[in-house]
Structures are given as structure tokens and as C-alpha cells.
Amino acid sequence: MAINSILKNSTPRLVALISSSIIAISTLLVFILCKILFTGMPGWLIIFAATILIFAIGYIVVYSLVERFIYRKIKLIYKSISDTKLSTKDTPLKSSMKSVKLIEDAEVAVLNWQKSKIKELNKQKKLDKYRKEFLGNVFHELKTPLFNIQGYLETLIEGGIYDEKINLKFTKKASKNVKRMAKIVEDLQMIANLQDASFVLSAEKFDITDLVKDIIESLEVRAKKKKNKLEIKEGCNQSFTVIADREMIHQVLNNLIINALKYGKESGKTQISLYDMNENVLVEVSDNGIGMDKDQLPRIFERFYRIDKNRSRKLGGTGLGLSIVKHIIEVHNQTIHVRSTAGVGSTFGFTLKKA
Ligand SMILES: Nc1ncnc2c1ncn2[C@@H]1O[C@H](COP(=O)(O)OP(=O)(O)OP(=O)(O)O)[C@@H](O)[C@H]1O
Ligand SMILES: [Mg+2]
Incomplete structure (x- = not known):
């Protein structure tokens, strides 16, 4: 017990010193014992018996030290990082002495754990x-x-x-x-x-083409002020019944068409097109306005992101419109995309599920 507590609080150097001292003293004692006990026996037999005894003592000392101070500690670290919960029925440590495999597994687990922690840390930093x-x-x-x-x-x-x-x-x-x-x-x-994860959509069946027509009507005065021609594209006005939250899709279309008018040219053109895509309907809002550079496109759905802050603010914009649009389409499990060329115009398209 005294040796145990000394070893527990010792450095590896002291542990090695104590264990080799135990083996050396034991060897000496074994030789003295053999000399006394086997006086009449031939020398080679005494050496043989002493070797076996020393081997047994050395084995017990080294085994218990490795088991107690190295193997158990590695097992503990491995267990805590790999989330392996050993039940009381699990194979006892002594009978599963696959130390080499365990050390390799622990090394792999530590590396994987380190990688996942670095990833998590970087994600947290970004957030x-x-x-x-x-x-x-x-x-x-x-x-x-x-x-x-x-x-x-x-x-x-x-x-x-x-x-x-x-x-x-x-x-x-x-x-x-x-x-x-x-x-x-x-x-x-x-x-x-x-x-919010608990957000629930109030989906209903409605005619998306009718909704587009209603919105065009409600924005007619605004379009006229800018001499903008706001219309459904010829040949793309087929009726489609979709299943979605009507109020929210109203807001999506409103935001996209208002953007097309805001960032459109004087006497420009804004067109809405509806395309059949088997299970879905693709709705596109196109303008021939100021457009955007390709490198700006990935950021325009971020909250408060505006390409030209002053221009947008003058037009009463907060930079939240497209972020709302994106979130609404995402809660419908649908997709939204944008194509744009600076000085030529932009097209925003989103899909909706057919009823
Ligand atoms: N059709 C478009 N043509 C050119 N740029 C656009 C178009 N739509 C959006 N943008 C750019 O993307 C930015 C973000 O648009 P978003 O609708 O989120 O904000 P906003 O229009 O500035 O303000 P609001 O919150 O009132 O909608 C705009 O500031 C503008 O720079
Ligand atoms: Mg907007």
C-alpha cells in the first residue's frame, strides 16, 4: 500500500527507479535463498531455478505497473473521448489486455476528437x-x-x-x-x-397564377410611376395550383417584384414567369435593371446586406427583404436561386410544390 501511494504520486523516472530496485533486491534475495535451499544441487539447476523465480517476480512487478499506471489511464481517456460506456457486464480489463490495439485505437480516437474539436471551435468562432x-x-x-x-x-x-x-x-x-x-x-x-424550430406553416391549396395577377394589380401604380412594364411573360401564364402558405408566398412575390421595380431602369421591364417542373412549379421574377456582380450574389440573402447602402436606404430599404424571402422558401422545403449580370438585369426564381 505504501509503495502504491508512493508510485501514484511519482514521476515516471521515480517509478522506473523504484520498480528496478524491487527487481534488483528480489534478484539478490532469490540468489541467497537458492544458495541456502539448494546447497547440494548442481550450479546450472540453481541458476535455472533462480531465473524462473526472477522472471516470475519481474513479470508481476512490470505487469502490475503497466496495468495500473499506463493501461488503465489510457483506457480511461479512450473511454471518455469515444463516449464508450462500459457496463458492469463488460469484459474486465484484465482479461481484455489488448494493450497494443488499445493504444492504437486511443491514438486514432484522440486525433479524430482533436479534429472534431477544431472544426467545432472554428464553427463557433464563425458564428x-x-x-x-x-x-x-x-x-x-x-x-x-x-x-x-x-x-x-x-x-x-x-x-x-x-x-x-x-x-x-x-x-x-x-x-x-x-x-x-x-x-x-x-x-x-x-x-x-x-x-424557430417550432414554426408551423399554414399551408393551403391556391392558384399561384391568380396570386401573381393580384400582386401585379396592387403594384401597378408603383410600376407606372417608374414607367415600368410589369406583366406575366407571354406563354408563361399557365394556371397552377400549389400547396403553400399563401400569405407568405404573397410576401415573397411582393418583395421580389418591389426589388425588381426599385433596382430596375426607368421605362424598364419586369416579367413574372411560371414554369411546370413535374412535381413543382418554378416562379421567376426578371428585370432589366442595374443587375449585380457575380461576387455579390452569395451575400445578398444575408440580413442587412445591401450592395449600395446609400441607394438602398434612400429607397427605404433595410436589407432584410431577401433574407425573409429565403427563409420563407426554406420553411417550405423549396429552393431559391438568382442569376444576374451587372448593367443587364436580374432573375430571381423559386420553386413551389404542386397540389
Ligand atoms: N432585382 C435586383 N436588382 C439589383 N439588385 C438587387 C435586386 N434585388 C436585390 N438587390 C440587391 O440586394 C440587396 C438586398 O436586397 P433586399 O431586398 O434584401 O434589401 P433592400 O431591398 O435593400 O431592402 P428591403 O429590406 O426593404 O427589401 C439590395 O440592397 C440590392 O443591392
Ligand atoms: Mg428589397
């Missing part, structure tokens, strides 16, 4: 960076209208309220900024809801 960037964007987007409102209200309080030239103008401006803040909060809440 952390993304979260910080997102929070920074939220603060920035809310801060601007908030400071504007503060400015308008202070001017009104300091006497502007009695000045007929500015009182109504500043109140309207403050109200516009409040609306912008409310829209940002509403959009962010919508994205958060769509990302």
Missing part, C-alpha cells in the same frame, strides 16, 4: 463573428432613425412646435422614422419566427 456583425448592424440600423426622431422632437420642443413652417413637416419626418424602426423590428421578428 460568434456573425453574431457580433449582426448585432452591430441592428444597433446601427436602429440608431439612425432613433437619433433622427430625437432631433425632430427636440427642435419641436424648443419652440418649433409653434412654427407653422416646420411643425407638421418635422412631425411627419419623426413619424416616418418611427415607421422605419417598426419595420426593422417587424422584419427581424419575422426572420426569428421563421428560424
Whole structure:
């Protein structure tokens, strides 16, 4: 027991020193014992008996040291990283002394574990960076209208309220900024809801072509203001019944068509096309507007991402529209894609399941 506790708290050098001392002292004792016990026997027999005894003692000492201080510890590490839960019925350690295999397995497991941890760490770092960037964007987007409102209200309080030239103008401006803040909060809440695992779609059957026609009608005034020709593409106006959340698909089409009008040319053209794709319907919204560079395309579905922040802000954009569109299509288990060429135009397409 005393040796046990000494060994437990020792360095490998001390363990080696103690174990070799045990073997050396035992060897000496065995020789003395053999000399006393087998006095009449031939020398080679005494050496033979002593060798066997020393071998047995050495074997027991080395075995117990390896088993207790190396094998068990490796087994413990292996067990904890590979999540292997040994039940009480499992083969006892002593009978499964496949040390070499175990050490190799442990090495592979440690390497795999290290790789997975590095991957996980990198993922967490990316997420952390993304979260910080997102929070920074939220603060920035809310801060601007908030400071504007503060400015308008202070001017009104300091006497502007009695000045007929500015009182109504500043109140309207403050109200516009409040609306912008409310829209940002509403959009962010919508994205958060769509990302929530417990989100449930209220899917129904409806005619997607009819919905497109309704939206075109509701955006006609807006299109006319920009002298934009907004229409369903000729030959692509077949009726399709789809199964989806009508309200949400309404929002998808609205966002995409408004973008086509916003980033479209004066006197340009916006076309909506519907294509039969066996089980699905492909809906495309195309414009011949400013378009986008290829390297911008992977980022446009990110929250708050705008290619030209100033232009978008002037047009009342928050950069959340396409992110909402993408999330809505994803909760429908469908896909969305974009093709675009700077200066030529863009086409956004998404699929819907046929009823
Ligand atoms: N049809 C398009 N043509 C050219 N650029 C586009 C088009 N649609 C989107 N974009 C670019 O992608 C960016 C992101 O679009 P998104 O709809 O998410 O934001 P937004 O239109 O700026 O604001 P909002 O939140 O009001 O929709 C836009 O700022 C614009 O730069
Ligand atoms: Mg938009």
C-alpha cells in the first residue's frame, strides 16, 4: 500500500527507479535463498531455478505497473473521448489486455476528437463573428432613425412646435422614422419566427397564377410611376395550383417584384414567369435593371446586406427583404436561386410544390 501511494504520486523516472530496485533486491534475495535451499544441487539447476523465480517476480512487478499506471489511464481517456460506456457486464480489463490495439485505437480516437474539436471551435468562432456583425448592424440600423426622431422632437420642443413652417413637416419626418424602426423590428421578428424550430406553416391549396395577377394589380401604380412594364411573360401564364402558405408566398412575390421595380431602369421591364417542373412549379421574377456582380450574389440573402447602402436606404430599404424571402422558401422545403449580370438585369426564381 505504501509503495502504491508512493508510485501514484511519482514521476515516471521515480517509478522506473523504484520498480528496478524491487527487481534488483528480489534478484539478490532469490540468489541467497537458492544458495541456502539448494546447497547440494548442481550450479546450472540453481541458476535455472533462480531465473524462473526472477522472471516470475519481474513479470508481476512490470505487469502490475503497466496495468495500473499506463493501461488503465489510457483506457480511461479512450473511454471518455469515444463516449464508450462500459457496463458492469463488460469484459474486465484484465482479461481484455489488448494493450497494443488499445493504444492504437486511443491514438486514432484522440486525433479524430482533436479534429472534431477544431472544426467545432472554428464553427463557433464563425458564428460568434456573425453574431457580433449582426448585432452591430441592428444597433446601427436602429440608431439612425432613433437619433433622427430625437432631433425632430427636440427642435419641436424648443419652440418649433409653434412654427407653422416646420411643425407638421418635422412631425411627419419623426413619424416616418418611427415607421422605419417598426419595420426593422417587424422584419427581424419575422426572420426569428421563421428560424424557430417550432414554426408551423399554414399551408393551403391556391392558384399561384391568380396570386401573381393580384400582386401585379396592387403594384401597378408603383410600376407606372417608374414607367415600368410589369406583366406575366407571354406563354408563361399557365394556371397552377400549389400547396403553400399563401400569405407568405404573397410576401415573397411582393418583395421580389418591389426589388425588381426599385433596382430596375426607368421605362424598364419586369416579367413574372411560371414554369411546370413535374412535381413543382418554378416562379421567376426578371428585370432589366442595374443587375449585380457575380461576387455579390452569395451575400445578398444575408440580413442587412445591401450592395449600395446609400441607394438602398434612400429607397427605404433595410436589407432584410431577401433574407425573409429565403427563409420563407426554406420553411417550405423549396429552393431559391438568382442569376444576374451587372448593367443587364436580374432573375430571381423559386420553386413551389404542386397540389
Ligand atoms: N432585382 C435586383 N436588382 C439589383 N439588385 C438587387 C435586386 N434585388 C436585390 N438587390 C440587391 O440586394 C440587396 C438586398 O436586397 P433586399 O431586398 O434584401 O434589401 P433592400 O431591398 O435593400 O431592402 P428591403 O429590406 O426593404 O427589401 C439590395 O440592397 C440590392 O443591392
Ligand atoms: Mg428589397
